[in-house]
Amino acid sequence: MRNSLEPKPQRSAALLVVVLLILLAGLLQWVYFTHAATAPGAGLTALAQAELPRSGVTNPVTAVLLNYRALDTLLELSVLLTAMLGIWSLGPATPGYQQAGAVFAGLAAWVVPLLILSGGYLLWIGAKAPGGAFQAGALLAAAGVIQRLGGDPRASLPNESAQRWLAIAGIGIFALVGLATLVAGRGFLDYPLAWAGWLILLIETFATLTIATLLTAAYVGGQPPPSQTTATPGMHRMQAPDRKA
Amino acid sequence: MTATLALLIFDVLMLLTLLGLAVATLSSRDPRRAAILFIAFGLWLSLVWARLGAPDVALAEAAIGAGLGGALILSAARRARASSQAKARAPTPPERTPPV
Amino acid sequence: MDAELLYASAGFILFVLGIWSLLLHRLLIRKLIALNIMGSGVFHLLIATAEHHGEPADPVPHALVLTGIVVAVSATALALSFGRALRGDGDD
Incomplete structure (x- = not known):
């Protein structure tokens, strides 16, 4: 004990x-x-509010995250990626849970689409109200966690190479946008005003996918098993005791 | 005047509940109980942050800190309990996959 | 008493409670919960200092905390994986 x-x-x-x-x-x-x-008091509030019309979004927190201090967010995605690489390098994932019963499966069939829908809503609304890439990615990851609890050993994530692409998509698009602004003769991630809103939405969309993939992979807790990409969860469950023995 | 006093009492109650949940989380010796209390603490913390005018952060804390972090810690606590039960009664194999 | 100072002092208390549990408890999972609560205390302090009465709150600490929450969760996941690997038996 x-x-x-x-x-x-x-x-x-x-x-x-x-x-x-x-x-x-x-x-x-x-x-x-x-x-x-x-x-002295108000800190950076006045400055952040004054620059808001030039940031492309109207939610000040999103403006800080993806415009004023976009480099920090890029590096934070890299931190997430590093953590996931560390988790993957520590060995294979645990076999997962047994197949859920009818009640949980019915619940998941309702909750997972709702989570995906509200994730998309939070991503879109993040430009002008509370929301954004992190919250949307967390909701998608929660959908993955529910799938894993319901018996899917890889938590609805695609196969390993697609997972690797998804895991770097947000960082790659972020860095490409930064390079494009460099080529256009501006600073790194210094968006032109006319495009700022759309560039932020583009970055946020891919960042959402990346965050969802990385957080779900962190919950799965190991490298996905190499084979059995098309195996049904039930087959997985029957093979799980072999790995334990 | 009474409005500010009521708000002050509300604030004090919020913070006392928060600190009480933190103490309960940190001082419970059963890991699973601690994990469940940690989720409750995270959700309450997100309420406090919504009160402090930070709805973005409150959303993130509820979804990421309490939800995903709590799920991670809860599954780790379940594994710790399963392995310790396996050690306690060695001949019978541990119950690997309890129903969800 | 100012409500903002009240909230800030709760952040300090959370931080110190976290250190207490981190130092005195031996189980890895309890240490991780303690670390998370220490982090929550720091985040809470930042949020409390960002709030000003009536005016809109300072968005820079909010963005810092948002980033910090995600990093804290991924660090927790990594630490749990390390703990599992250290115990040596792969999956439990």
């Missing part, structure tokens, strides 16, 4: 940690409150 309930730590060490952490919390609060009393 070592893993389910663990031993309690030593009492003296626990007490010391608690005392030190209370001191740390007091120090942090003191520093923050004395600083907040003298802080």
Whole structure:
């Protein structure tokens, strides 16, 4: 039972940690409150609002993510990709769950299309209201998680080479747009005003696919099995005990 | 005046619930219980952020932080429990695939 | 008492609670939950400082937190994979 309930730590060490952490919390609060009393205030709000008409979108958060600080978002997609490569390099995925019963399958048949639909809505609405590529990608990934819980071992993802293409699609389109703006004589990812909205939508669409693929692959938790690309989930389940043995 | 006081009480209740959920998550010794409480904590945190005028981040936290992160931790907790049960009663094989 | 300061102080408390659990608990999954709650505390502090009464909130911390949430989840997934590989038995 070592893993389910663990031993309690030593009492003296626990007490010391608690005392030190209370001191740390007091120090942090003191520093923050004395600083907040003298802080200048509004930060970058005014600047972000002033530049909003030139960004191509009207939602300030999307403007920051995909226009002002687009390079950060590009690098963040690379962080996601790196994490997924790390997960894949650690071995094959677990065989997955057993085939779901009729109730769960019926639920999934309703919920998965709804998730895809609301993902598309969030992607589109992200230009002017709360939403955007990350939320849309998360909803698509949730659809994948539901499929995996319902017995599909690869969580509705395509085969491995298509997964690799999907995983780099967002980063590739992002970098290509950046290179195109460089070639056009502007800065990296410095969009021309007339095209900014459409370029952001293009980048966001592919970024959504990439984020959904990477998050679902992270949930599957390993490299997909090389063969059995056309196997039904039921066949997978029957073969699963071999891998365990 | 009463409106601001009511809002202050609301804020305090939000934060006390948030901190209570955090303490419950961190101090529960059963990993599965901790994972479920972590999902509840993430959802409550997204409510707090919606209150703070950050609906974008609240959406992302509810979908990614609480949803996907919670699902990841929950399945890991299930595996930890299955393996520890397998160690507890070695002759019988562990139940690999419980119904969902 | 200002509501913004109240929310900010909750962020510090979440962070410190996370360190407490990270230091005192031995199970990998509990350490990961503790790390996630520490991160949530930092995110909460950023969101709380971005809010100003009446005015629109500062979008830059919001974008930072949005990025941070995704990175935190992918780091958690990677750490869980490492934990599975470290235990040596592949799939459990």
